Amino acid sequence: MKFLRNIIDRMKPAFEKGGRFGFLHSTFEAFESFVFVPNTTSKSGVHIHDSNDLKRTMTTVIVALLPALLFGMWNIGYQRHLAFGEAMTGWEMFIFGFLKVLPIIVVSYVVGLGIEFTAAQIRKHEVNEGFLVTGMLIPLIMPVDCPLWMVGLATAFAVIIGKEVFGGTGMNIFNPALLARAFIFFAYPSHISGGKVWIAGMKDTSAIDAVTGATPLAHATAGEMDKLPSAYDMFFGFIPGSIGETSTLAILIGALILIYTGVASWKIMLSCVGGALATGFVLNIIGGNPYMHLSPFYHLLMGGFAFGTVFMATDPVTGAQTATGKWIYGFLTGMFTILIRVFNQGYPEGMMLAILFMNAFAPLIDHYVVTANIRKRMKRGLRKAVQ
Amino acid sequence: MSKVIKIRRGLDISLKGIAEKVLSKTAKVASYAVKPVDFPHLVPKLVVREGDAVLAGAPLFVDKYNPEVRYASPVSGTVAAIVRGDKRRLLEVVVTPADEQQYLQHPVADLAACSCEQVISLMLESGVWPFLKQRPFGIVAHPADCPKAIFISGFDTAPLAPDIDYVLTGEGEAFQKGIDVLRKLCDKIYLGLNNQLAAISIFRKTKGVETNTFIGPHPAGNVGVQIYHISPLNKGEKVWTIEPQHIVSLGRLFLKGIYDVSKVIALVGSEVKKPRYYRMIAGAAVSCVEEHIIKTNHPRYVSGNVLTGANIGANGHLGFYDNLLTVIPEGDKYEFLGWLNPLRLHRYSVSRSSLSWIFPRKEYTLDTNINGGVRAFVVNGEYEKVLPMDIYPVYLLKAILASDIDKMEQLGIYEVLEEDLALCEFVCTSKIPVQQILRKGIGEIYEELKIRN
Numbered sequence: 001m002k003f004l005r006n007i008i009d010r011m012k013p014a015f016e017k018g019g020r021f022g023f024l025h026s027t028f029e030a031f032e033s034f035v036f037v038p039n040t041t042s043k044s045g046v047h048i049h050d051s052n053d054l055k056r057t058m059t060t061v062i063v064a065l066l067p068a069l070l071f072g073m074w075n076i077g078y079q080r081h082l083a084f085g086e087a088m089t090g091w092e093m094f095i096f097g098f099l100k101v102l103p104i105i106v107v108s109y110v111v112g113l114g115i116e117f118t119a120a121q122i123r124k125h126e127v128n129e130g131f132l133v134t135g136m137l138i139p140l141i142m143p144v145d146c147p148l149w150m151v152g153l154a155t156a157f158a159v160i161i162g163k164e165v166f167g168g169t170g171m172n173i174f175n176p177a178l179l180a181r182a183f184i185f186f187a188y189p190s191h192i193s194g195g196k197v198w199i200a201g202m203k204d205t206s207a208i209d210a211v212t213g214a215t216p217l218a219h220a221t222a223g224e225m226d227k228l229p230s231a232y233d234m235f236f237g238f239i240p241g242s243i244g245e246t247s248t249l250a251i252l253i254g255a256l257i258l259i260y261t262g263v264a265s266w267k268i269m270l271s272c273v274g275g276a277l278a279t280g281f282v283l284n285i286i287g288g289n290p291y292m293h294l295s296p297f298y299h300l301l302m303g304g305f306a307f308g309t310v311f312m313a314t315d316p317v318t319g320a321q322t323a324t325g326k327w328i329y330g331f332l333t334g335m336f337t338i339l340i341r342v343f344n345q346g347y348p349e350g351m352m353l354a355i356l357f358m359n360a361f362a363p364l365i366d367h368y369v370v371t372a373n374i375r376k377r378m379k380r381g382l383r384k385a386v387q
Numbered sequence: 388m389s390k391v392i393k394i395r396r397g398l399d400i401s402l403k404g405i406a407e408k409v410l411s412k413t414a415k416v417a418s419y420a421v422k423p424v425d426f427p428h429l430v431p432k433l434v435v436r437e438g439d440a441v442l443a444g445a446p447l448f449v450d451k452y453n454p455e456v457r458y459a460s461p462v463s464g465t466v467a468a469i470v471r472g473d474k475r476r477l478l479e480v481v482v483t484p485a486d487e488q489q490y491l492q493h494p495v496a497d498l499a500a501c502s503c504e505q506v507i508s509l510m511l512e513s514g515v516w517p518f519l520k521q522r523p524f525g526i527v528a529h530p531a532d533c534p535k536a537i538f539i540s541g542f543d544t545a546p547l548a549p550d551i552d553y554v555l556t557g558e559g560e561a562f563q564k565g566i567d568v569l570r571k572l573c574d575k576i577y578l579g580l581n582n583q584l585a586a587i588s589i590f591r592k593t594k595g596v597e598t599n600t601f602i603g604p605h606p607a608g609n610v611g612v613q614i615y616h617i618s619p620l621n622k623g624e625k626v627w628t629i630e631p632q633h634i635v636s637l638g639r640l641f642l643k644g645i646y647d648v649s650k651v652i653a654l655v656g657s658e659v660k661k662p663r664y665y666r667m668i669a670g671a672a673v674s675c676v677e678e679h680i681i682k683t684n685h686p687r688y689v690s691g692n693v694l695t696g697a698n699i700g701a702n703g704h705l706g707f708y709d710n711l712l713t714v715i716p717e718g719d720k721y722e723f724l725g726w727l728n729p730l731r732l733h734r735y736s737v738s739r740s741s742l743s744w745i746f747p748r749k750e751y752t753l754d755t756n757i758n759g760g761v762r763a764f765v766v767n768g769e770y771e772k773v774l775p776m777d778i779y780p781v782y783l784l785k786a787i788l789a790s791d792i793d794k795m796e797q798l799g800i801y802e803v804l805e806e807d808l809a810l811c812e813f814v815c816t817s818k819i820p821v822q823q824i825l826r827k828g829i830g831e832i833y834e835e836l837k838i839r840n
Contacts, residue, residue, distance in 0.1 A: 036721035036722060037722040037756070037759065038759075038760060039719045039756065041718050041719050041754075042757050043820075044822065045809065045812050045822035045823055046695070046809055046812045046813045046822070047689050047693045047696065047698065047715060048402075048693050048694075048755065048813065049756070049757045049812075049813060049815075050735065050738070050758070050813055050814050051735060052736045052737070052738045053759025053760070053816060053818065054760075055759065056759075057765075060740045126762075128763075129762075167763075169762070169765060170762065171763060261738060261740045316766050321767040321768075370779055370782050370798075373777065373778075373779060374797040374798065377797065377798075377799055380619065380621060381622055381623075385621075
């Protein structure tokens, strides 16, 4: 690796301030630190540091996303096979899906990283790693037939309006990946809802009416409880849906990785599930329509609930920051998901809106938790003063 | 009332090079220094010039705003250099020792007959006063103040820290005398101990103090954490803290009438051939232990522990309050795709994101590389796991970055010093300079209160 290091060292002066390519300093720095962990030593404070850094943390999330991604690719081929009756082997299904998903991933990363690099350059900051995860989350929550230009546009919107205007990774209020989905949802609703977009190629063929490509959520919203797939199918993910969200099992594997490595908060995941179950049971008791009678456990398997709980609600930047706040935030996210799903027929996927809604409220929750801490401290001081 | 307090949150970092319990002698010490930078927010006023002859205990500089607080020369000899830094800031007053040590002799007072004022005036005059540190702010105590209590931590949990119990062996008489002196200043004295005290420990015989036992990982041995669990600091309150070895020096002053700051220093770290204890005088040049250092890995000399100490270089001098010298390798090397490599078994991490947790090592050799780049706050909940206080560190740091003094007070800045948040800086994924930010906040409040008074 000496050879590579020598090349970088030779190129470095040109990219320093005042060098010929000084204006590309952040870009150069990003690539250099990608290849080599920098030789920066501590200047103040502690002399030793934990070996974990943001690149590593983000990579862990990507690893946790892999099961959902790989299964999603296979499932695209499988759903195509079910809908069109094309004969495919397991590998052919995977390759079919891979070729469908790859362009979406490429578009998401190229657009997003392009903007990140430009923004870092303008601010003269180091390039942040946040988009490594966002760039993978965006394809996973898109329908497979989403036009590429739309993915690109949504990514640009999410990164610029959702993140960079607030100051970049760590400063944003809303989860950028969900913002990208919300953008398409409100700007081009026909491309992200309905029964035609979830199976590759279905939109273009009006021929097959026998098979419906509707997701379980769509069936449930329409009150067609008899058409819901079996819990078994939903758990393993043999159902139509966004690319990465169908298999609860694959997402659970990701959840285990995140919890075990300590990267994502188990408190949020647990309380989110708790909130959904509690709301579901309450609705069961009230009753009224078939959807309200649906077992709450079905809610955990349908749509993006599992994916949102594990990968979106736990975003450390946009979620609640305090331990107590995390319990409240997770519970309310689960609760609102079920309420939106059941009571708002216009938005079958409640998870996206519930998380974005709670993103907006997370700072408020934290504010009250921190205020309680402050009040405790003030009271202690007053008690002392009285004595 | 003795209490047993269990500390759950924290982290013990196990490093290579802990000192063996053997007391050795150093080579001849070339010079000694007193460094005004060891005393936060001190504005020093020199009272000697280069070339002046001084006795051990004679003042080198005083506090410009409280000239009665003197900072004394640890040895007798000649003032060799007055080292200044940027903007002529006074960094070091260096003294070359004479062959024969001569002390400035003070009358040996009968402590029982002394009034509080007499004790204070002798302490000020002899130069031992700066032993007393005040919280909040971590500054040298103000002689006119009356503290709520004096706190002493009888053990150190920091990485590679010396065993204070061992260090004080044979100093029982002076230690008790020092405690008696402190009781003249304040009748509430708390001594924090851990549960691994040796049967012959001098702490067992110490009278006139209230002992509490703390069990748990670092920072359980930090006096700030102990204060928090016994009697947390509120706004307007002041407590004083003092190191056990300084209590011994204080006792010697009242036993023999001299300023004797000789103490036992632990020489530790992975770059030390045989880590062990050395008897030295405070402020000694570290070049006296040079022969024990492995020089192949570009060593860094840290006066103090690796979490809070100062990088003093191979030609530096020990800090005033420090009881150990840690030598670790500089990490000024690049690591190819280091962040991607899942194995990195030689690196330590509290998170399990690299696989080093599968093969935990008993002792790690860590270098000074920060292992990444500085980022904004992204990951949350990390700091709380290593801070055993009911404080929201990230909110506190953000209040400091915003210079919001009211918020800093409300979030508990008076209860912490840099050492208490040092572990937060160690575990930080975003490599945020926590201690530097905290000191900035403490400094702002200190200046603000000074103006108001």
